[in-house]
Amino acid sequence: MSIYVITATSTSDDYKRVYSSSTTKMATSYEDAVACAVEFYLEEVSDCEKFEYHDATAFNAIVDANRGDFRNLMTGLFEYFESDPEGMFDGEYVPTTFQVFIGDEQNNIELNQSAITELALEIRNSTADEE
Numbered sequence: 472m473s474i475y476v477i478t479a480t481s482t483s484d485d486y487k488r489v490y491s492s493s494t495t496k497m498a499t500s501y502e503d504a505v506a507c508a509v510e511f512y513l514e515e516v517s518d519c520e521k522f523e524y525h526d527a528t529a530f531n532a533i534v535d536a537n538r539g540d541f542r543n544l545m546t547g548l549f550e551y552f553e554s555d556p557e558g559m560f561d562g563e564y565v566p567t568t569f570q571v572f573i574g575d576e577q578n579n580i581e582l583n584q585s586a587i588t589e590l591a592l593e594i595r596n597s598t599a600d601e602e
Contacts, residue, residue, distance in 0.1 A: 475504035476574035479511035486564035506545045508571045512552040515569050
């Protein structure tokens with residue numbers, strides 16, 4: 472099974488105290504990953520009222536043209552947001568205030584349990600010496 476990791480990073484546009492936060496989701500198909508990415512973008516646009524400062528004409532045209540086709544709607548909106556229309560996510564003090572990244576396809580990941588256990592024991596032993 473394939474896994475895609477979708478990460479949204481939001482950065483405050485503050486020249487004194489820059490703050491970043493990230494949210495991650497996983498999907499099992501690229502199409503679902505695109506839908507997750509679009510959801511991140513829509514939440515950001517909704518929360519920050521971006522269209523009060525940017526023209527929504529292209530966004531509205533994509534939504535109107537693809538209302539009945541979820542996959543086309545998601546693809547169209549993903550391409551729209553990825554193009555960063557009008558510098559919607561540009562910052563004044565930081566290069567970008569919001570971005571979404573879809574990680575490359577990953578197949579099942581095998582955990583090396585013995586290496587993880589060995590590392591935990593190594594840390595435990597080093598901290599036990601300090602007691």
